[in-house]
Amino acid sequence: MKRTYRLNEFAQLINRSVKTLQKWDRLGTLKAHRTITNRRYYTYDQYLEYMRIRPNSPKKVVVYFRVSSATQKDDLQFQRQALETFCTARGVAVDDWLYDVGSGLNYKRKNFIKLMDVISIIQSFSERLCGLRKHKKMIRLAVSDEV
Known part of the structure; x- marks a missing residue:
């Protein structure tokens, strides 16, 4: 049975x-x-229709990683290796690898902006953005069109 939602x-x-x-x-x-x-009640199918989500639409997996400065460029390779290991272990085929060298305090990161543009076009709860920060746990965020 499909999920239903009360009006509120x-x-x-x-x-x-x-x-x-x-x-x-x-x-x-x-x-x-x-x-x-x-x-009144609504169904999950109505939710998908309203959000313009096609249930069987192909998904694109993009992995993004970055370092804060040019002196940390060596860490980019370690981050990529860690993310490749993570994706391989979970059977995730990566379509695109994006990285930047730049501060997290501003938005002067070409590939980060490119990724955000792609996500805003998707307008879907079904797409996921995964990231790994050095010395931190894996972060998983569900991206929606209204964050």
Whole structure:
């Protein structure tokens, strides 16, 4: 059985108000299903449709890593090796490897900007961004179009 959402749950999920969903239901923009007691509810398929996510769409895996300064360039190779090991162990085929040499305090990082542009185009909860910072745990963030 597919997941269903109450009106307020769905509103929060798509970052809209309950009143907006009620209006959309009346106008036919996004029709709600109804329970036996006439309560509105939404399905997971409606969520996917609203978010413009195609369930079987091909995904692209991009790995990004960076160091803060030119004196740390040697660490780039170690980071790549660690990320390759991580991806191989989990059976993840990497489509693209991106790296930068630059501070994390600003956005003057060409490949980071390129990656953020790709993510903003995707507009999907299903895409994932994985990163590894030296001496830190693996970080996994689910990227959405409304962060």
